[in-house]
Amino acid sequence: SLIVGAILSKLTAKGDSSKKGGASSGKGRSKRASFSFHGGMQTLVDALHKEVGDSNVKLGTQVLSLACNCDELSASDGWSIFVDSKDASSKELAKNQSFDAVIMTAPLSNVQRMRFTKGGAPFVLDFLPKVDYLPLSLMVTAFKKEDVKRPLEGFGVLIPFKEQQKHGLKTLGTLFSSMMFPDRAPNDQYLFTTFIGGSHNRDLAGAPT
Ligand SMILES: Cc1cc2nc3c(=O)[nH]c(=O)nc-3n(C[C@H](O)[C@H](O)[C@H](O)COP(=O)(O)OP(=O)(O)OC[C@H]3O[C@@H](n4cnc5c(N)ncnc54)[C@H](O)[C@@H]3O)c2cc1C
Structure with a gap:
């Protein structure tokens, strides 16, 4: 549980566990500790955003379907992504771009709602386990x-x-x-x-x- 983890990690932390901006130091189980950044974990997300640049981050953009154009006969390998976004330019950009690879980090329940196609035919992700996300x-x-x-x-x-x-x-x-x-x-x-x-x-x- 999140709460148990947070409390236990605080209790088992040795040294100055209130130190901000870095992970706890040391090895071994007894040295675990909670850490955060000034301004919370959003600081990390903001830093990553800054690093990759505004034009490469699409906020408020929902992936609806992914198409793998990985037909053995087709010369153009790659992925097309179809999205819904309030920002029309994000929609257009995704429509006209092909991607070498896709790394999916959305929760499984969201992935299961996306539509996948491979070489034009529906690709069913029935191997994904059903996960019960607790509210x-x-x-x-x-x-x-x-x-x-x-x-x-x-x-x-x-x-x-x-x-x-x-x-x-x-x-x-x-x-x-x-x-x-x-x-x-x-x-x-x-x-x-x-x-x-x-x-x-x-x-x-x-x-x-
Ligand atoms: C209340 C609460 C408190 C927590 N506190 C802590 C804590 O103190 N310390 C800690 O270490 N962990 C904590 N956790 C756990 C931590 O938040 C999760 O383990 C972590 O966020 C998981 O990261 P993730 O990237 O896998 O998924 P998420 O953070 O869920 O990110 C998935 C992202 O995918 C996006 N997405 C979903 N569907 C689509 C789509 N179709 N198109 C585009 N994007 C999509 C979502 O909008 C979301 O931004 C907490 C969790 C909760 C719920």
Whole structure:
């Protein structure tokens, strides 16, 4: 579980685990630690975006189908990608380009909704396993420190299913985000991230706030 992992990695971390901008150092199981960047993981995505250049990144563009023109008789090998995008130029660019290779990193459930063709004929990806993705929502709350009578210490709390049943608690757990990553909230506030949903509370993940 994400929450267990985050809490355990904090607890097992040795040394200055609040250090930002790099992975934890050292080898071995006891040296695992959570890390992030100033500004969160988006910093990494932004850096990659900058590196490859604006014109090579197509945001808000959904891949609908992929065609492998890998007909043994055809001289032009490669992939064509058909996309839906609010940006007309992205659509056109994809339509007119052929790609040597495609690396697919979309979740399997999304890949299963895409249409694939090989040499003009439908190519069925029936070898892909069916994965049950559990719905999960996050609730982020912030409180002024002066309003919190007893400050929470540690990195978070887990609510075992038994406790959920016994006390009617519906959340899976809460990370004390501002304790784990002090730059995430203004100095005078506590920030919490609560996980809702999972296998026992599927409907709650989509419930209105
Ligand atoms: C609430 C939550 C908290 C988490 N917290 C942590 C954490 O603290 N630390 C940690 O290490 N991990 C965390 N994780 C796990 C981590 O987010 C995932 O393991 C990671 O994002 C998986 O990366 P991915 O690239 O495989 O998939 P994703 O991040 O899901 O990326 C897949 C991308 O494919 C795009 N896509 C889908 N279909 C199409 C299509 N047809 N065309 C074009 N694009 C498409 C999606 O829009 C998406 O951007 C968390 C996950 C959740 C849900």
